[in-house]
Amino acid sequence: MNRKYENEEVDVVIVGAGAAGGVLAHELSKAKMKVVVLDAGPMRDPQKDFASDELTMKNLGWQDTRIVDGQDPLTMGHNNSGRGVGGGTVHFTGVFLRFHDVDFKARTIDGVAEDWPISYEDIAPYYDKIENEIAVSGPKYFPWGNFHGPYPYPEREPLSPNAYMFQNGCEKLGIESTVAPLAILSAPFEGRPPCINRGFCNQGCMPDAKFSTLIVHIPKAIDEGAEVLPDCMVTRVLMNNQGKAAGVEFIHQGKTHQQKAKLVILSAYVVETPRLLFNSANAQFPDGLANSSGWVGKAFMTHSSHDVYGKFNQEIRLYKGTPVLATTQAFYRTDANRNFVRGYTLHAHGARPVEFVNGISKSNEGFLWGAKLRETMLNYNYYGRITLVGEVLPNEKNTITLVEEKDEYGLPLAKVTFSFSDNDLQLISHAVKTMKEIIKAADGKPEFVVPDTAHLMGGCRMGDNPTSSVVNSFGQTHDISNLFICDASTFVTSGGGNPTNTVMALAARTADYIKQEMRARNL
Amino acid sequence: MSKRSHYPTYDVMKEKDEWDNHTQQIVSNRLHPTTSYSFLTQEESTILQTICKQLTGDERESLILYILDHIDQTLSSPIGEGQRKVGMPKAKELIRLGLEALEQTSQEKYQISFVQLDKKTQLLLLNQLSNEQALTSKWNFVPQRELFKKLLTLTLEAYYSHPLVWSEIGYGGPAYPRGYVRTQLGQLDPWEAQPEDE
Numbered sequence: 001m002n003r004k005y006e007n008e009e010v011d012v013v014i015v016g017a018g019a020a021g022g023v024l025a026h027e028l029s030k031a032k033m034k035v036v037v038l039d040a041g042p043m044r045d046p047q048k049d050f051a052s053d054e055l056t057m058k059n060l061g062w063q064d065t066r067i068v069d070g071q072d073p074l075t076m077g078h079n080n081s082g083r084g085v086g087g088g089t090v091h092f093t094g095v096f097l098r099f100h101d102v103d104f105k106a107r108t109i110d111g112v113a114e115d116w117p118i119s120y121e122d123i124a125p126y127y128d129k130i131e132n133e134i135a136v137s138g139p140k141y142f143p144w145g146n147f148h149g150p151y152p153y154p155e156r157e158p159l160s161p162n163a164y165m166f167q168n169g170c171e172k173l174g175i176e177s178t179v180a181p182l183a184i185l186s187a188p189f190e191g192r193p194p195c196i197n198r199g200f201c202n203q204g205c206m207p208d209a210k211f212s213t214l215i216v217h218i219p220k221a222i223d224e225g226a227e228v229l230p231d232c233m234v235t236r237v238l239m240n241n242q243g244k245a246a247g248v249e250f251i252h253q254g255k256t257h258q259q260k261a262k263l264v265i266l267s268a269y270v271v272e273t274p275r276l277l278f279n280s281a282n283a284q285f286p287d288g289l290a291n292s293s294g295w296v297g298k299a300f301m302t303h304s305s306h307d308v309y310g311k312f313n314q315e316i317r318l319y320k321g322t323p324v325l326a327t328t329q330a331f332y333r334t335d336a337n338r339n340f341v342r343g344y345t346l347h348a349h350g351a352r353p354v355e356f357v358n359g360i361s362k363s364n365e366g367f368l369w370g371a372k373l374r375e376t377m378l379n380y381n382y383y384g385r386i387t388l389v390g391e392v393l394p395n396e397k398n399t400i401t402l403v404e405e406k407d408e409y410g411l412p413l414a415k416v417t418f419s420f421s422d423n424d425l426q427l428i429s430h431a432v433k434t435m436k437e438i439i440k441a442a443d444g445k446p447e448f449v450v451p452d453t454a455h456l457m458g459g460c461r462m463g464d465n466p467t468s469s470v471v472n473s474f475g476q477t478h479d480i481s482n483l484f485i486c487d488a489s490t491f492v493t494s495g496g497g498n499p500t501n502t503v504m505a506l507a508a509r510t511a512d513y514i515k516q517e518m519r520a521r522n523l
Numbered sequence: 524m525s526k527r528s529h530y531p532t533y534d535v536m537k538e539k540d541e542w543d544n545h546t547q548q549i550v551s552n553r554l555h556p557t558t559s560y561s562f563l564t565q566e567e568s569t570i571l572q573t574i575c576k577q578l579t580g581d582e583r584e585s586l587i588l589y590i591l592d593h594i595d596q597t598l599s600s601p602i603g604e605g606q607r608k609v610g611m612p613k614a615k616e617l618i619r620l621g622l623e624a625l626e627q628t629s630q631e632k633y634q635i636s637f638v639q640l641d642k643k644t645q646l647l648l649l650n651q652l653s654n655e656q657a658l659t660s661k662w663n664f665v666p667q668r669e670l671f672k673k674l675l676t677l678t679l680e681a682y683y684s685h686p687l688v689w690s691e692i693g694y695g696g697p698a699y700p701r702g703y704v705r706t707q708l709g710q711l712d713p714w715e716a717q718p719e720d721e
C-alpha cells in the first residue's frame with residue numbers, strides 16, 4: 001500500500017468516508033490540514049462498478065453480520081448502512097429534508113426523550129451551506145418546518161407515475177404534498193448532468209446526477225491534499241499515556257498498520273462507531289473509550305418505515321423514475337387529537353422487482369409464495385407504494401453492544417438490540433391507516449402492509465451533561481478532547497424525516513469548530 | 524398458473540444493447556448458470572431444486588438452475604449475512620441442517636425422499652415449515668420459520684433478477700444510459716413492455 005503519511009503524525013484521521021466523513025475531509029483539507037480518511041470498503045468507479053441491477057448492488061450496504069435481538073430485531077444492511085467510500089450516500093434515495101425546530105425540543109414540547117443541546121437556529125446556516133454546495137433541487141415553496149425554500153435548484157420535473165398517484169390521492173383527501181427536496185440534480189451543476197429518471201438511486205447513480213460524497217466531497221478533498229485509503233478496516237483507536245487519542249490501528253489486506261494523528265474523528269455510523277469505542281477499551285478506559293457516562297451504544301434509534309402496497313386497475317409501473325419524488329410532512333408534528341406524540345413523513349416510493357417481492361412475500365398478511373405469489377407478481381406493474389419515515393423515540397434499552405463471536409479481523413461482532421415503544425407502534429398504525437387512505441383516494445386497493453425500518457441514529461448522543469451524554473454538540477467526546485464522533489450516532493432524537501441532510505450539516509458545523517479550536521491551539 | 528402475462532411478446536433482452544457493458548455482462552450471465560457447486564452437495568442441490576420450484580411456482584429448469592447458482596455462491600462467499608438473530612445458526616448451517624431435517628421428516632412420515640413426494644405433499648410440508656409445524660424431533664435444532672424465510676429470500680431475489688421473469692412481469696429492466704422520458708401515469712416509452720391484454 002502506497003501511503004503519504006505512513007511515518008508521520010497527521011492533523012486529522014477520519015474513520016469512515018460516508019456522509020459525515022466526506023464533508024469533514026473536504027472542509028478540513030481545504031483549511032490546509034493534513035487529513036487521512038480510512039474506509040473499510042472499496043473506492044468504486046460509478047461507470048465501471050455500478051450496475052442497473054438490484055442483486056449485484058446489494059454490496060453497497062454493510063453486509064458484515066450483526067447479531068440482532070429485541071422484540072423487533074432489525075434487518076441490517078442496505079436499508080440502514082453503506083459500505084465503501086461514500087457510505088450510505090452512494091445508495092440513499094437522495095431525499096434531503098431538514099429537521100424542524102420541534103425536533104430539537106422533544107422534552108420541552110412533548111415531555112419525551114431529551115432536548116438536543118442545540119436548536120434549529122444553530123444548524124440552519126449549515127443546512128443552507130450543504131444544500132447550496134450540492135445544488136439540492138426542491139419546490140419553490142416547502143410548506144412544513146422552518147425552511148420554506150426556494151431550494152438552490154428547481155424541483156424535479158417530470159415526476160414518476162407512482163409520485164403522481166400519491167399526489168392525486170393526497171389532493172383528494174386535502175392532504176398537502178410537494179415534490180421532494182432531493183440531492184439529485186434538476187439541471188447541470190459542476191459538470192454533472194441532470195437526472196434521467198433511470199430509477200436506480202438505491203443501486204448507485206451511474207450518470208452522477210445524484211450527489212454522493214464518493215463523487216462530490218471526496219474528490220474535492222483529494223484535490224485539496226487529503227489522503228483517502230479504501231479497504232482499510234480500523235480496528236482500534238490508539239491512545240497515549242496522557243489519555244489522549246494518538247491515532248488509529250487498521251487492517252489492509254490482512255496486514256496491520258497505524259496512522260498517527262493529532263485528532264481522531266469517528267464517522268463510522270451508529271453500529272461501527274460504538275463498536276470501535278468498545279473494542280478500543282484499555283486499562284484507563286475499561287468500558288470503552290469516551291464511555292464514562294455509560295451512554296455509548298445506548299438509546300440508538302431507527303425510523304419506522306412500513307410500506308403499503310396498493311393495487312390499481314391501471315398500470316403504475318413502480319420501476320420508473322427516481323424512487324422518491326413526492327412527499328408530505330402534513331403529519332410531522334404532535335397533534336393533541338392523536339394517541340401518540342411526534343410524527344412522520346410519507347413518501348411515494350418506487351420499487352424494483354427484488355425489493356417489491358421481498359416485501360410482499362413477507363407482509364403482515366403472511367408469507368406469500370408459490371403459484372399465488374407468481375400470479376400476484378404478474379401484476380407488478382399495477383401496484384403503487386407509499387412508505388413511512390416515522391419518528392422512533394429513544395429508549396435506553398435499545399443498544400449496540402458486543403458479543404463473543406468474532407469477525408474476519410478478529411473483532412467481536414456488534415449486537416443490535418431493538419424494540420419499538422408503545423408510542424412508536426401507535427404512530428405506525430396511524431401512518432399505515434393514512435397510507436391506505438391515500439391509496440384508496442387514488443382509486444387503488446391497499447393489499448400489502450410490509451413492516452420495515454430505515455436509517456439509524458443515536459447511540460453516542462450529544463448533550464451538555466457529561467454524565468448523560470457522550471459528546472458535546474460539536475461531536476467532541478466529553479472524556480477525550482481530541483477524539484470526536486461525527487455521524488448520525490450523535491443524534492438525540494431521530495426526527496420524523498430522512499437524516500442525511502442533518503448528518504452533513506452537523507459535520508460542517510463540527511468542521512468549523514475544529515478549525516477554530518485548532519487555530520486557537522485548543523486542540 | 525391460471526393467469527398469464529400482460530406482456531406475452533415482451534423480451535427485455537432485446538434491449539440489451541442499450542445497457543452499459545457492466546450490466547449487460549451481469550444480466551447475460553444469468554442465462555448460463557453453472558451447475559458445479561462449491562458449497563452445496565449433490566443431494567442438497569437436488570432437494571433445493573425441488574424447494575425452489577415450489578417457492579417460485581415455476582418448474583423451468585433454466586430458472587431453477589440460476590437460483591441454485593445464486594444460493595451456492597451466496598453460501599460459499601465470505602461476505603456476511605447482514606444480520607442474524609441471537610441464538611440462530613449461521614446461514615450455512617441453517618440451510619445445511621434444514622435441508623437434512625426436511626429430508627428426514629419426509630422419510631419418517633412418508634418413507635420416501637422429499638424429492639419423490641408428490642407435489643401436493645411437498646407443498647404441505649413446506650407450508651408446515653413456514654408455520655413451524657413440521658413436527659418431528661429433527662426440528663429441535665433448526666428454527667423452522669427462520670429457515671423458511673432464508674430459503675424464500677434467497678430464492679426470490681434470484682428468480683426476480685432473471686431476465687425471463689422481468690419480461691413476464693413487464694419490468695423495464697436496466698435503464699442506463701437511456702433513462703425514462705415519458706413518466707406521466709399511463710405513458711410509456713416506446714421500448715417498454717406494451718400491455719397486450721384484450
